[in-house]
Amino acid sequence: MSQEGPGDLDRVFKALGNETRRRILRFLAQRAHYPYELSTMLGLTPRGVFKHLESLQKAGLVEREHGESDLGPDRVYYRLNVRFGLSTTILPDSFVVRLTRHGRTGRIVIPQGFVIPEARPDVAAVRRLLRELGKVNRRLSDLDEERMRFASLRGKIIRQIEIIMDEAQWDEESCQKVRTLLDPVRQQMDESIEEEAWTSTAQEALQLFERMFSSQAQQLKKKKSSQEKEEEFVVDLEK
Structure with missing residues (x-):
């Protein structure tokens, strides 16, 4: 399974559908933890934590690693092993599941105008951190609204393509090929590769339409x- 993104979205959605597993991911987002440590933090038995970690590992979201312990033998730690963004938008005219993958070693640049304040044990430092967190939350909210608008626009454009196929009376197999090509799920490393992938996808979809239109024209x-031959035959009979 890829280290930059999950290989099976069904398993990912199933893993994320459990609140305890989401809490585990939040803890692992801070640093690697060993199972007994997580069981104490979650108030669960180690056996229960192991089951959740197994589900997360099968989904490709976490991995195991051995680490030293000051109290005895080496411990098995779990940590996040993927870097991807997953968004789902459901509207009356659109359903979009989008997967954006980031390189494992790639550095995610802090957006312009935002900073990570220094962590110091004083009220002023906490105030700065909370102020910056508020800015980030507002920006994320704005991006969510913008994503919804574009998802709706995407749905309307897809509908126009569906209308063309309906009016041309395409068979279901051909229609499904186009729908599969236009599936919005993407697992790309960066924007340049995504643009290249979309260009290839658009060309392939266009070729499908060209073949279908050509076939229909023939x-x-x-x-x-x-029909013309039948008309000529009828005329000859009348003569």
Whole structure:
């Protein structure tokens, strides 16, 4: 399974559908933890934590690593092993599941205008951290609203493509090929690769339409030719 993104979205959604597993991921986002440590933090038995970690590992979200312990033998730690963004947008005219993958060694640049205040044990430092966190939350909210608008726009554009296929009376297999090509799930390393991948996808979809339109044109031509021959035959009989 890829280290930059999950290989099975169904397993990912199933893993994320449990509150305890989401809490585990929040803890692991801070640093690696060993199971007994997590069981204490969660108020669960080690056996229960192991089951949740197993589900997260099968989904490709965490991995195991051995680490030293001051109290005895080495411990098995769990940590996050993926870097990806997963968003789901559900609207009356659109359903979009989008996966954005980031390189494992790639550095995620802090957006312009934002900073990470220094962690110091005083009220002023906490105030700065909370102020910056508020700015980030507002920006994320704005991005969510913008994503919703674009998801709706995407749905309307897809509907136009569906109308073309409906009016052309395409068979379901051909329609499904186009729908599969236009599936919004993406597992890309960066924007340049994503743009390249979309160009290839668009070309492939366009080729499908060209073949279908060409095939339909030939069928219409044959049908017209056949009708003309029938008309000529009728005229000859009348003579």
